[in-house]
Amino acid sequence: MCQAIIEVRDVTFKYQEDSPKALSNVSLHVNKGEWLAIVGHNGSGKSTLARILNGLYLPNEGQVDVCGYKLSEETIWEIRKNVGMVFQNPDNQFVGSTVRDDVAFGLENIAIPREEMEKRIDWATRKVKMDSYLDQEPHHLSGGQKQRVAIAGVLAVQPRIIILDEATSMLDPQGRTEVMETVRELKKQNSLTVISITHDLEEAAKADRIIVMNGGKKFIEGTPTEVFQLDDKLVEIGLDLPFPFQLSKKLKAAGIPLKENHLTEEGLVNELWTLQLRT
Structure with missing residues (x-):
């Protein structure tokens, strides 16, 4: 039996009291070591869900358990140690003047000793094949290289779960392939659990399991083969096969x-x- 590393039970969320529900009674689980793709058109609730899983938002109703912690204001920082997030635009994640400084930033925030920090920076950048760029300024890198540095920054903290929130949507086909293959290899080597938030069904087709969101609710879930049996129904809710x-x-x-x-x-x-x- 698969072990759930994340459990979401009847979660509802609104951005403002008088706004529509961004999520409505959503329940799901994520198994340890799997690659789960959460897909949907813009406004389907998938990115809101991702931010709840990382503790950036707290649900109005329902319960979220991540790595044994019940999500609350008291457990947010413990959960964020276990869940790393790579966003759509890597430029929004860069804070250091060099690749080395940028990867070090998350480690400094959790007070990792300098000697250990240097080891982790070296390890993480080698994992994503960016170790020869440590003294480069991030804005001189290509889109794919920037995203790999963002992944290295997350890896260095050594989370158990990585969330890719539309992390390849701004990349060209080659950059997209590079990033996804990098994450896939890291998942195999380090027993990571990966959650990819995307509208790209071709990317989602390579996941172990897919959850389709629509109108703030879970529309369907299953293996890629099971989900794509819906065929034209996916097109009807705004997705491209x-x-x-x-x-x-x-x-x-x-x-x-x-x-x-x-x-x-x-x-x-x-x-x-x-x-x-x-x-």
Whole structure:
């Protein structure tokens, strides 16, 4: 049986007393060591949920347990030690004049001794392949490099959970691939739990499990294969189906005998290659 590292029970949240509910009676769990994608269109509640999981907001109703702590004003800092967050725009996270200073910032906040701090900076930047940029100014880096530095800053604190809040949406395709592969490798090596908040279903298709949000409520959850069986219903709530999935459907409609609608380019290419070898 999987062990839940996060439990959300009947959470409701409003930004102001007279505003609509951003979240309404949301319940979910996150298993230790899994990659969970939370997807939805703008205004679906996914980013609000992410900020509650990190203690940036407290729910108006309901309960959130993170790493054994019940979320409250008294436990916020303990929870933030366990949950690192990488935001959409890495420039908004930079506070140091160099990559080294920036990665050190979070460690200084939790009073890590200097000798240990230096070890963690070296370890974290090597993990994301940015150790040769330690004395560079962050604004001279590419988008993908900036996001990897932001990830290094989170890793150095050694959280048990990383939340990627639209962390690849401002990157070009190459930068997006670099960042996601970096996180995937770190997850394998360090038993991290990863939560990616995204509107990109192609990115979400590579997660272990997907939760779809709509109108502040949980619309559906399941494996990528289970979720994409909804097909046009996902389009109806403002989501774009992954390109490999759409192409698979069109190829099958054109008479090419594919066994399934593929969620990734790799899967589609492999089956097309197999069909080619058979002919």
